[in-house]
Amino acid sequence: MPYAVSFQQVSRHFGSVRAVDAVDLEIEAGEFFAMLGPSGSGKTTCLRLIAGFEQPTSGHIEIFGETAEGVPPYRRNVNTVFQDYALFPHLNVADNVAYGLMIRGVGKAERTREAEAALEMVKLPGYGARKPGQLSGGQRQRVALARALVNKPKVLLLDEPLGALDLKLREQMQEELKVLQKALGITFVFVTHDQGEALSMADRIAVFNEGRIMQTGTPEEIYRRPKTRFVADFVGSSNVLSPQLTERLAGVAEWSSLRPEDIRLGSEGGHEASVTGTSFLGSATRLSLDVTGEKISVLLPSGARVPEQGESVRFSWDTSALHLMGPQA
Amino acid sequence: MRSDKQSRTPMGLKIAAGAGLAFLHLPILLIFLYAFTTEDKSYQFPPPGLTLKWFAVTWNRPDVWEALGLSVRVASISTVVALVLGTLCAAAISQTRFFGREAISLLVILPIALPGIITGISLRSAFNLAEIPFSFWTIVLGHATFCVVVVYNNAVARFRRVSGSLIEASMDLGADGFQTFRHVILPNIGTALLAGGMLAFALSFDEVIVTTFTAGQQATLPIWMLEELVRPRQRPVTNVVAMVVVLVTFLPILAAYYLTRDGDQISGQGK
Numbered sequence: 001m002p003y004a005v006s007f008q009q010v011s012r013h014f015g016s017v018r019a020v021d022a023v024d025l026e027i028e029a030g031e032f033f034a035m036l037g038p039s040g041s042g043k044t045t046c047l048r049l050i051a052g053f054e055q056p057t058s059g060h061i062e063i064f065g066e067t068a069e070g071v072p073p074y075r076r077n078v079n080t081v082f083q084d085y086a087l088f089p090h091l092n093v094a095d096n097v098a099y100g101l102m103i104r105g106v107g108k109a110e111r112t113r114e115a116e117a118a119l120e121m122v123k124l125p126g127y128g129a130r131k132p133g134q135l136s137g138g139q140r141q142r143v144a145l146a147r148a149l150v151n152k153p154k155v156l157l158l159d160e161p162l163g164a165l166d167l168k169l170r171e172q173m174q175e176e177l178k179v180l181q182k183a184l185g186i187t188f189v190f191v192t193h194d195q196g197e198a199l200s201m202a203d204r205i206a207v208f209n210e211g212r213i214m215q216t217g218t219p220e221e222i223y224r225r226p227k228t229r230f231v232a233d234f235v236g237s238s239n240v241l242s243p244q245l246t247e248r249l250a251g252v253a254e255w256s257s258l259r260p261e262d263i264r265l266g267s268e269g270g271h272e273a274s275v276t277g278t279s280f281l282g283s284a285t286r287l288s289l290d291v292t293g294e295k296i297s298v299l300l301p302s303g304a305r306v307p308e309q310g311e312s313v314r315f316s317w318d319t320s321a322l323h324l325m326g327p328q329a
Numbered sequence: 330m331r332s333d334k335q336s337r338t339p340m341g342l343k344i345a346a347g348a349g350l351a352f353l354h355l356p357i358l359l360i361f362l363y364a365f366t367t368e369d370k371s372y373q374f375p376p377p378g379l380t381l382k383w384f385a386v387t388w389n390r391p392d393v394w395e396a397l398g399l400s401v402r403v404a405s406i407s408t409v410v411a412l413v414l415g416t417l418c419a420a421a422i423s424q425t426r427f428f429g430r431e432a433i434s435l436l437v438i439l440p441i442a443l444p445g446i447i448t449g450i451s452l453r454s455a456f457n458l459a460e461i462p463f464s465f466w467t468i469v470l471g472h473a474t475f476c477v478v479v480v481y482n483n484a485v486a487r488f489r490r491v492s493g494s495l496i497e498a499s500m501d502l503g504a505d506g507f508q509t510f511r512h513v514i515l516p517n518i519g520t521a522l523l524a525g526g527m528l529a530f531a532l533s534f535d536e537v538i539v540t541t542f543t544a545g546q547q548a549t550l551p552i553w554m555l556e557e558l559v560r561p562r563q564r565p566v567t568n569v570v571a572m573v574v575v576l577v578t579f580l581p582i583l584a585a586y587y588l589t590r591d592g593d594q595i596s597g598q599g600k
Binding site for chain 1: 492494495497498499500501502503504505508512513516517
């Protein structure tokens with residue numbers, strides 16, 4: 001079975017800017033794959049390379065074993081859910097969804113039936129006659145999803161599709177997308193800058209920074225065993241400890257990461273630190289500690305006693321919680 | 330509050346506004362009135378009597394039909410040329426980035442800012458230099474210079490609203506360039522093109538200055554009217570034709586206004 005998408009040393013340069021820089025990437029068929037990174041990290045350009053809106057400056061791309069370079073977007077069996085949804089304003093919802101079928105020459109009756117089925121799948125049955133302008137952001141998003149899925153693509157690309165939705169709707173859509181992906185068995189490639197979204201939805205994640213992939217792995221791996229300082233910091237704001245501090249705390253002169261929620265406060269044992277700030281997050285309280293000049297944050301579960309600012313505390317962790325990343329991470 | 334909506338407009342201002350509007354439009358009504366006069370030597374006021382016979386006389390004058398036919402053909406072909414070139418130009422300017430884009434945008438609009446007499450003289454000397462005989466096609470060419478601008482201005486404003494991602498979405502869903510134009514771009518810029526085309530038609534239909542310089546022996550309707558006023562045969566015939574011109578040019582402008590009212594303003598009415 002070939003990979004759904006494979007990149008071999010793919011670069012895309014815009015003038016002197018290396019938007020994508022020698023990226024190797026393999027996405028398995030049927031997997032929910034997230035491309036995670038800050039804005040400008042090259043994740044969206046990678047998505048556009050798969051869709052065919054961009055062509056690589058160098059390197060080789062395959063989609064299900066077929067060479068993709070030089071193939072225009074309209075000849076690729078790949079569909080995209082755009083960040084701004086890009087619904088056609090002059091067409092009603094049903095015609096928007098049926099657009100791909102219309103282009104392929106599918107008859108009117110079958111088109112209507114399939115569009116309605118796709119709308120039902122995204123829980124918008126009976127919305128066909130409305131214009132996109134009459135829909136809410138969440139509904140537009142579902143229409144965009146139906147419009148892409150009705151073509152039965154081999155790969156569905158989603159470009160920050162939940163970015164414009166409010167928190168509650170976003171959580172609901174995350175769940176629905178996951179259920180939909182499992183039910184359809186289509187490969188989903190999802191671009192996001194929200195690490196929580198990537199961790200909760202994806203089977204595997206590629207973390208991007210400055211046009212390169214920093215690490216690829218399951219959410220668990222990325223979260224528990226970050227390979228670099230960037231990954232540790234970007235995925236869930238882990239504490240990145242310098243080799244000096246790691247040596248003082250654990251006896252090894254390497255960069256390390258220590259998750260805020262893995263740190264316990266106690267009255268004896270462990271190491272000493274002073275509290276420099278506290279902020280209440282609702283389900284937890286974030287504590288900033290100063291340990292010989294380096295800042296460490298600690299997540300206290302709600303209900304625990306919150307020390308005063310300036311108070312001296314002692315902290316400790318399970319040995320397995322401290323993750324070493326090597327001297328050069 | 331001084332800016333209270335309830336406050337009364339001063340009577341003097343009302344009268345001034347009324348007088349201004351009357352000054353603008355009464356002469357036009359007078360033109361209409363003299364189309365019905367029984368007296369054909371001078372514009373005597375009030376007309377000694379009213380008659381509809383000039384409509385019949387006009388109908389039977391072959392020179393009127395000739396001029397009208399020429400004007401309609403010139404305006405139609407200029408509009409078609411303007412629609413094709415203006416749309417292509419607007420697409421290039423609004424959808425792509427290239428060196429010299431701003432300069433080209435300015436150069437396209439320039440003919441409408443130039444006085445017609447400059448356009449006319451320069452075209453005439455250019456035709457002379459190239460030894461192109463004046464004909465129907467030189468008139469069309471002259472009119473196309475400003476018609477393109479009107480179409481371009483209307484189309485470019487609408488093109489900006491067709492976001493790039495709509496075109497990408499269409500391509501993503503399997504449509505090639507032509508299908509995307511037909512199913513996505515055209516429906517979105519259609520009314521702007523219609524409005525631009527109607528304005529272009531109206532502008533071409535009553536154009537005098539550029540036409541004087543680029544026409545050979547042919548007389549378009551406005552030129553014919555000018556000649557009639559200098560050497561009148563049956564004076565009210567000119568008034569009847571004037572009414573027709575007003576209707577033929579006013580209706581498209583009105584239609585263009587209503588078609589684009591919800592969207593962009595119509596650019597280029599000021600020519």
